[in-house]
Amino acid sequence: MSDAHHDHESAIRTPKQLAAAVIGFFLVTVLGIILLVQYVTQEKLGGAGSNALTAEATAVRLKPVADEGFTLKDANAPKVLQTGEAIYTSTCVACHGAGVAGAPKTGDAGAWGARLAQGYDTVVKHAIEGIRAMPAKGGNPDLDDIEVARAVVFMSNQSGAKFKEPEVPAPAAAPAAEGAAPAEAPAAAEPPKA
Structure with a gap:
């Protein structure tokens, strides 16, 4: 074994x-x-991301985000006033389209009747300053008073009123004021005579 x-x-x-x-x-x-x-x-295999270090790909990555779908606005440019319908669509329709928080629905003559009876000036004042659940200027402080009035006219006329669209006031004569200032400056700069 x-x-x-x-x-x-x-x-x-x-x-x-x-x-x-x-x-x-x-x-x-x-x-x-x-x-x-x-x-x-x-x-060497060519695949997704293989051109990540090229100049074009780097430029795309470093491009400012504001260049993608944003419109830059010149703060010093004169303001272009929007139409009443454009203001309604961008700001007012959120509440007045569905009647949210007691807002009268656009087109509902019964809901607008008591408000329209107060008169154009009162309705516009309430829209600009705000009333009850509605914030001033519909919650958009960038709106001009004329734009708010245009939106009120648009909604009111859709609901049975016959308001006339507000007229835009003429701009103040700024160039005349600028021309007067330099004329005064040399007089103040002269030394007093002894």
Whole structure:
């Protein structure tokens, strides 16, 4: 029976040989992975994002956000007044389209009747200053009083009134005032005579 155990002898007989075999196995595995990675990545592949460092792609990334869909407004330019319908669509329809918070619906003559009976000036005053749940200028402080009045006329006329669209006041004569100021300046700059 002792002869039967000698038939299946292993090449590894000591713990040092076992350690060397395990380390060798891991080294061969790691070397195989490294060679496989080098083989796969040896060829340059063109894929999504491969042009990320080009001048055009960099310029697109650095472009200001304001250039995308925003219109810059010159604060010193004269204001262009919007129509009553445009103001209604952008500001007033949120409440007056559905009757939110007790707002009279546009086109509902019954709801507007009592308000219109107060007269044009009162209705416009309430729209500009605000009343009950309605904020001043419908919550849009950028609106001019003329624009608010135009929106009131639009809604009122849709609801049975016959108001006339407000006229835009003529701009003040600013150039005449500018011409008068320099004429006064030299007189003040003269030294007093002794």
